[in-house]
Amino acid sequence: MTVMPKPVPPDALDAIRAIVGPKGWIDDPSDMLPFLKDERGLFVGKAPAVVRPASTEEVAAVMRICAANQIAIVPQGGNTGLCGGSVPFEAGDAIVLSLGRMNRVRAVDAINYTITVEAGVILAEVQAEADRNDRLFPLSLGAEGSCQIGGNLSTNAGGIQVLRYGNARDLVLGLEVVLPDGQVWNGLRGLRKDNTGYDLKHLFVGSEGTLGIITAAVLKLFPKPRDIKTAFVALPGHREALELFALARGASGDQLTAFELIPRIGLEFSARHVPGVVDPLERPYSHYVLMEMSSSVPDGDIGQTMDRFLETAMERGLVLDGTVAASAQQATQLWRIREGIVESQKHEGGSIKHDIAVPVSLVGDFLDEASRQVEERLPGIRVVAFGHIGDGNIHFNLSQPVGADTKAYLARWAEFNEIVHRVVAGMNGSISAEHGIGRLKRDVLPDFKSGLELDLMRKVKRALDPAGIMNPGKVL
């Protein structure tokens, strides 16, 4: 959908300022900067103002003025997204609406296993509040200390526990949404079952703020894990990781909470650049899996289950060596290997990134084929393919050849994207498994999604936001 930039009328701005008050108004350029620049530093937009409403009513009032004046709105949570979806364009014709001041936990219902939160609550705070009520909120990802739950829902965030608990979408029971015309849809129901018409919440979740502004949500909670076993195991190759995964699901009683592929080069990067990371095994192997089983039964037999599983896996030649963390501290050490990969890649020169998914059964073929093609195109390129193999979701990152010119390498970003995404498309996969489309992948989306599907999306967009003022130029 093309947007025609036009200046925001000053009297509309005045009216909005009156609604949010001085605490909710930022128009100083340097104060606005953190809201205009995206996480990766790829985009720096402009805006006449950043508004920070303190309540649903204020969001609705702002939205009504925008609707009346056809002013575009860019809803923003913690602004940690990786596709530029939460920052405005350079034209300066859109207002940024940050939800950060709407940060109340409205209710916790331990018996119903639900928590009701406003959009601006930091993800780590949702987790902590659940914990204080002897419950688990399982969504967990790198940015959890600064991302906001509203943004997590708008982008359908994934993370490391999707395997067991699902994506952000699967954790939502109800939503409160300010619609593009400024009306408030109160869909804050805490029901496990409700078959009374179309499921509207699933439209707003994952739509990246292009259909409305999520202001609050009822989220599912789970029993708190009392017993967690973390293992780091070495495998002959990545194909064995898939067999190991299929085996682990059954053998664990579906209590697998993480199953992360780590290639040798990922471990080496982490060990080289992240203080405290060491190879926990005696000799090097080509591939590793970091896995976790957890149970809410205290002193249950999850440890025994893990031991028995690893024994079987070694007998079958799927696992060559490994270590099971004997303490929470040791588990943290093992996790640091995995978490260190992203950070350490920055020290290895340019990295061209992909966040793809294919059916789990095709991950092996994908890794072989995509690696072959990029290595053929640029000998010496270093494939760092790691991540949520249990979801079929691989962060297929390509570090530059040693000693290459970083700028020249990064200039080939689109070229390598094209290669990798073609392989993904051939496997009926996804070119954005968990990061979304935003602005970054909007223009390539039509190459990988059918015209029919895009047309259906546009029909929905037009039905809910006919004026096209919700985060225009993103996704569609």
Place this chain on the structure above:
Amino acid sequence: MTVMPKPVPPDALDAIRAIVGPKGWIDDPSDMLPFLKDERGLFVGKAPAVVRPASTEEVAAVMRICAANQIAIVPQGGNTGLCGGSVPFEAGDAIVLSLGRMNRVRAVDAINYTITVEAGVILAEVQAEADRNDRLFPLSLGAEGSCQIGGNLSTNAGGIQVLRYGNARDLVLGLEVVLPDGQVWNGLRGLRKDNTGYDLKHLFVGSEGTLGIITAAVLKLFPKPRDIKTAFVALPGHREALELFALARGASGDQLTAFELIPRIGLEFSARHVPGVVDPLERPYSHYVLMEMSSSVPDGDIGQTMDRFLETAMERGLVLDGTVAASAQQATQLWRIREGIVESQKHEGGSIKHDIAVPVSLVGDFLDEASRQVEERLPGIRVVAFGHIGDGNIHFNLSQPVGADTKAYLARWAEFNEIVHRVVAGMNGSISAEHGIGRLKRDVLPDFKSGLELDLMRKVKRALDPAGIMNPGKVL
């Protein structure tokens, strides 16, 4: 949405007959009857023909003719729905399109834990095919021997294992849908993660055939349970059932697969009318719970977990007595008590039914308040409230007073619905937890859903089906 009845043009009918051939064409009134009459016998509609296409291409070709001629279509699966959503109106201006001949399992991918099936596959056959591949397809409900998976998805079916595995909606990864204009949306992706735009599949799931025709689906599979423990326990009252449930979720490692409330009257009805059903306990109690824990770990400790849990529950006074099935046969016996309730109610005169849900934490308040109000309105009325208490979903059925006139009693159906639904609405609950809206509840929906929400639904309907030919007069 109001539909103007008009006769179906004969040449359009001829064209449709040519597409589906003699095997796919029924116009003899008595042969059509099973497709025109709903499960409960509440509605008997009319149609110029019932068509039974054998492929997605045939469905699409039929749909294109209907679109060109503005002919209404009623998609139909096994026709086991309880709200009249799958049969045509009496006007005779709509064609019934039955998916029953599209009954192929297209693929099973055990490593990806997915199965791809056509809409007409019987639910029990999906389960059996999963089982043959050493996997579980967990959707399970009374009609599983005759309902079709396409209908299960269109109505977002629930059933007894929702607690652990979710509703039908939660079991879908991808869909193939014939749209109202006859185009085919191929969304048959078997991905665990895919954040590339709006989640269209959730629009079609649960929309009861009013937005398009689901012709195939990729469904999630799970590890097969190897160890199942079934217990039938007596409780002091229904409030203890909720405490017991909260305790059980944690104590079972979230491996609870069923948690069904059974009141004394339900057990008595079953024992009276269902051959082989006996009270397994020595003396009578006011409430029971039939619960099941299951694990895919063979010879794991789920039995020990169940024993320990029941011990704790008895110590806390939540459980007064109980029995754990020692064999699969004994478990079947216990399940017969629960399953017999629906059937046995037929022998106790008229029954006014409700399929409601409230937050789990409010089930106790709901049962007290709704029972009080209906008993006040009609002394002697027999409340038979049973079902999926772990989902907050109660089948709140009201058997007539002993000796009352059945016809006169059933004439008060709407009156009692009104009472019960008002209590539900006061608790932000659902007047149709798993059965849907169809034709039966369409007219009361506006009393319990906000105008804004209905308006959003209508916008979506108009966007996808502007001519209003998809199952008109249902839901909206």
